[in-house]
Amino acid sequence: MIEVRNITKVFPGAVAVRDVSFAVASGEIVGFLGPNGAGKSTLMRILTGYIPPTTGSATVAGFDVLRHSLEVRRRVGYLPENNPLYPEMRVEEYLEFRATLWGVPRKQRAAAVGEAVQKCGLGPVRHRIVGHISKGYRQRLGLADAIVHDPQIIILDEPTIGLDPNQVRQVRDLIRELGRQRTVILSTHILSEVEKMCGRVLIIHGGRLVADGSPSEIVNRLTATGRVRLEIRGTANGVQEQLKQVPGIAHVTERCEGDVHTYLIEAGHGRDVRPELFRRAARSSWEVLELSLERVTLEDAFAELTEGERGAKPAPAGQPSEVRT
Amino acid sequence: MRNLAALVRRELGVYFVSPMAYIILTGLILVFGLMFWTEMGAASDFAMPFSFDRLLATLAAILVFVAPLITMRLIAEEKNRGTIETLMTAPVTDGQVVVAKFAAALLFLMYLLLPTVAHAFLAAKYGTVDAPATATGYLGLILMCSAVFSIGLFISSLCSSQVTAGVVTFVVSFLLILSSLIADRVPADTWYGRPARAVLERIDPFKYLEDFLRGIIDTRPVIYLLSVTVFFIFLTVRVLESRRWR
Numbered sequence: 001m002i003e004v005r006n007i008t009k010v011f012p013g014a015v016a017v018r019d020v021s022f023a024v025a026s027g028e029i030v031g032f033l034g035p036n037g038a039g040k041s042t043l044m045r046i047l048t049g050y051i052p053p054t055t056g057s058a059t060v061a062g063f064d065v066l067r068h069s070l071e072v073r074r075r076v077g078y079l080p081e082n083n084p085l086y087p088e089m090r091v092e093e094y095l096e097f098r099a100t101l102w103g104v105p106r107k108q109r110a111a112a113v114g115e116a117v118q119k120c121g122l123g124p125v126r127h128r129i130v131g132h133i134s135k136g137y138r139q140r141l142g143l144a145d146a147i148v149h150d151p152q153i154i155i156l157d158e159p160t161i162g163l164d165p166n167q168v169r170q171v172r173d174l175i176r177e178l179g180r181q182r183t184v185i186l187s188t189h190i191l192s193e194v195e196k197m198c199g200r201v202l203i204i205h206g207g208r209l210v211a212d213g214s215p216s217e218i219v220n221r222l223t224a225t226g227r228v229r230l231e232i233r234g235t236a237n238g239v240q241e242q243l244k245q246v247p248g249i250a251h252v253t254e255r256c257e258g259d260v261h262t263y264l265i266e267a268g269h270g271r272d273v274r275p276e277l278f279r280r281a282a283r284s285s286w287e288v289l290e291l292s293l294e295r296v297t298l299e300d301a302f303a304e305l306t307e308g309e310r311g312a313k314p315a316p317a318g319q320p321s322e323v324r325t
Numbered sequence: 326m327r328n329l330a331a332l333v334r335r336e337l338g339v340y341f342v343s344p345m346a347y348i349i350l351t352g353l354i355l356v357f358g359l360m361f362w363t364e365m366g367a368a369s370d371f372a373m374p375f376s377f378d379r380l381l382a383t384l385a386a387i388l389v390f391v392a393p394l395i396t397m398r399l400i401a402e403e404k405n406r407g408t409i410e411t412l413m414t415a416p417v418t419d420g421q422v423v424v425a426k427f428a429a430a431l432l433f434l435m436y437l438l439l440p441t442v443a444h445a446f447l448a449a450k451y452g453t454v455d456a457p458a459t460a461t462g463y464l465g466l467i468l469m470c471s472a473v474f475s476i477g478l479f480i481s482s483l484c485s486s487q488v489t490a491g492v493v494t495f496v497v498s499f500l501l502i503l504s505s506l507i508a509d510r511v512p513a514d515t516w517y518g519r520p521a522r523a524v525l526e527r528i529d530p531f532k533y534l535e536d537f538l539r540g541i542i543d544t545r546p547v548i549y550l551l552s553v554t555v556f557f558i559f560l561t562v563r564v565l566e567s568r569r570w571r
Contacts, residue, residue, distance in 0.1 A: 045410075048414045049414060050410055050413055050414050050568075051568055051569070052569050052570075066569075070416050070418065073414055073415060073416040074416040076414070078411070078414045080407070080410045080411060080414070082407055084406050084407035084408040084409075084410060084411055085408065085411075086335075086339075086406075086408060087406075088338075088339055088342045088343065089335075089338070089342075097331055097334075097335050098415065100327060100328070100331040101328055101331055101332075101415040101416065101417055102415065102416060103327065103328075103416070145411070
């Protein structure tokens with residue numbers, strides 16, 4: 001459905017996107033994840049034909065975003081960052097105007113608008129003036145705008161920003177429902193959102209694609225070193241020595257509170273050291289309170305992928321890392 | 326075509342939901358009404374023939390002041406609000422957007438001119454009005470405004486603030502109507518004098534209006550005003566397109 005090949009976007013004085021390639025199949029819900037200024041919005045603007053890439057190419061629904069921009073735009077519903085709307089128009093009037101621009105035939109327009117209003121929960125404000133409705137409603141109007149012409153592909157730049165938790169849940173359900181028949185790309189810097197909505201995550205950092213896969217795949221790939229937590233009550237004599245003998249253990253840190261000793265054990269590549277630990281504990285009759293593998297969340301993965309190079313090494317001269325998105 | 330109609334309708338709608346339209350309309354009726362009143366009074370006091378075309382010439386001057394107010398928001402506002410992004414990611418061409426905005430401004434102008442037409446009928450009832458000359462006078466006004474509006478539209482596409490666009494448009498259109506005055510002050514005997522005069526004398530839109538007010542439709546002013554319009558509409562489209570080369 002979407003194919004991006006080696007896209008680079010350079011703004012005067014900043015590189016926003018560097019050599020990004022990926023493909024999105026029909027029916028996927030893909031999340032762009034990255035800190036602010038990572039290049040998510042720039043990438044979305046390129047996919048919607050708003051700005052061209054400096055180098056590289058992209059096709060959306062089989063059409064090149066540069067050469068057949070209109071064909072691409074006809075098939076895409078887009079919610080831009082900051083959700084720009086015309087404040088002087090009324091909610092339904094705005095959706096009708098947008099539906100007309102997308103060539104929804106006159107007879108179907110009212111039905112299309114009605115459906116978008118209903119799906120996005122805009123019923124209570126359908127006759128109000130856009131400038132007078134609350135931020136939550138405005139955000140949902142932006143979403144309704146993106147789906148009113150029933151596009152095959154929906155691109156949403158931070159769709160849940162500015163919404164309260166209940167509204168976030170509603171929007172999430174809506175996006176999941178839309179994703180059943182359509183291709184959805186959304187961007188966010190909220191991790192739990194991606195885990196709940198997306199079948200696939202692209203982590204973007206400093207304009208580069210640093211990870212691509214399902215949320216669990218990304219977590220697994222990054223957790224080659226599993227961390228095990230072992231809690232023992234009572235005398236801790238010789239525990240450290242015993243632990244050091246276990247093959248594959250790289251590092252042990254000990255903490256104790258009263259007579260409870262907690263060991264955080266870093267094991268080598270993809271190795272589960274728990275059975276071995278259990279055998280040793282049983283042999284030495286340690287009073288084990290807990291033996292568990294620490295779950296690495298997408299949050300940790302994200303931090304690992306995006307913070308590793310921050311601060312540690314400054315961006316090379318002439319390529320500022322802060323970029324416009 | 327349907328796109329264009331929808332865009333024009335929206336643009337026109339914006340004029341009428343903002344107080345601007347009503348302020349401009351009220352101001353214009355007030356000023357034009359006063360002019361009409363004094364002109365009528367003077368004509369009857371001195372038993373002179375009343376001429377409606379002199380009023381139209383004054384109207385042209387007022388419209389030059391009003392033009393920046395009409396055109397300043399056209400594109401600058403979209404940029405300022407960020408709606409340019411939703412607009413340009415809809416399946417509409419840059420040309421359609423620019424033409425729709427220009428057409429809406431021109432339609433709004435015609436709406437503004439309607440009450441002044443009523444004065445012409447009023448004048449005709451109590452005196453004589455040269456109907457064909459008045460008709461060509463209005464044609465001239467519309468052509469002059471389309472040239473000024475296209476310049477304003479172009480300037481609006483360069484600015485992201487309405488106020489900047491308005492001020493710049495005002496200065497430019499004012500310089501245009503002063504150009505024939507400036508031309509007289511350019512020394513004719515220097516190397517640059519003759520070409521500078523030739524240009525300055527020919528860009529003054531008021532100069533072209535005179536023929537129209539006398540009831541003459543000459544091809545030269547028509548072509549001049551129309552080509553200025555087309556040229557600046559074309560430039561505006563290029564400015565919008567330019568985000569694709571940057």
